[in-house]
Amino acid sequence: MTEAVGLAPVGRDTVQDRVYSELRRALIGGLFSPGQVLTIRQLADALLTSTMPVREALGRLITEQALEILPNRQIRVPPVTLARIEDLLRARILIEGEAMALAAARMTPRHIASLRAILLDWEEMRGTQVDREVTLNHAFHFEIYRACGSTVLIPMIESLWLQSGPLTRAAIYAFSEAGANDAARFHHDILQALQAGDAATARAALVADISRPFAYLKDKLGADAAEKETP
Template sequence: MNSRTALAELPQIERRTLSETTYDALSDLLASGRLAPGDRLSLRQTAAALGVSVMPVREAVSRLVADGALEVAPNRAVRVPIMSAAGFRALAETRMAIEGMAASRAAAQRSQGQLAAIRRAEAAFRLLAESERPDGARAVALNRDIHFAVYAACGLDPLREIIARLWLKAGPIINLDLRAHPARLERGSAVRRHAEVLAAIEARNGPAAAAAIAADIDDAAQFILSRGGLRDEPS
């Protein structure tokens, strides 16, 4: 075996790692609402910001397009999709079912360590939400923390992966709205729903945990739709 043949058999570890790291970074931008619907994403600017070549960015973007989290416009520009009200309703209903399932399983499967993590996340969100001037960006991060602390306890990796992909689509709308409209925090519905989720998981009450997570998702969706920022596509 010559050196060229031997080198050809080596796995492209570094490139694969860069692609995964880039995918994770862009996923976080989407799930955290730092990219909004309609925002364009430059491959070159993204590569420069991450300190990588364009290739891993292109690979990560291709995966996110396949996930439905990004789209390629007719002019070849990469952008965050603009979702219709009908599409958002469908996404919210799907999340209610899938994330409710994860919460139900978390109530049955959670360990003491996982329960402690959920308690910490719930307390941190509640403390911020009840402060005099809650920071919207911080609220976004803490809201995601408590949801994913719950889902981490479900015991099913494929289910968590599905939820993560759903948040790629929902994040630009839900989290951007939470940043812009702290009234959602002032209403206290998120704090109440999170407390209900925690209590149900503490009691190992799966149906109650699923109902509380679904209600939290529905409350947020109804608030966003009530503001009229999303429009139904013409029939």
């Protein structure tokens, strides 16, 4: 066989893969509400395909805990509870913190430049487009995680993002409207620490970054419960 230089393998993508990616994007972006029920046929109609790719994509999302299946066989995005919030936050601090620490030791100038570029893009359009903001936040974090060199941790982190997406939806919009977005500061802290190869500081900044929307969510949930008690 002749050596084809410089050509990346193309790899046909199936309909199922596209459906899966689309649902993932929607989940992480908070387009689905906690507790919302999804049906295969309805999604198939919306995505202009048959039920087959959709049901396989949903099955995959269910095993990732991104969706849950009720005894009635109904499929829904898991509702928000205080226990789930704390559980997810703890897991994310544990695993993403470790990935961040690992990445700190393997940073190249190329990575740093790429991160800086994402941060620049992000600052340019702060507050204008929420979904674009979500995309850039995702890109920033996973550019780092991919550098950690672990093919085991990364899919787990993706699963965690999938699970927290619907929960942090409320927080995303609240922060975006308030404009008081100190995510930029945390991201700069992370970048600076990574540049210095300081794993501990990078991890601490990440924990702060992750914790913020969850803390907001916990407050909001407590306030809602109190309001319900005394209407």
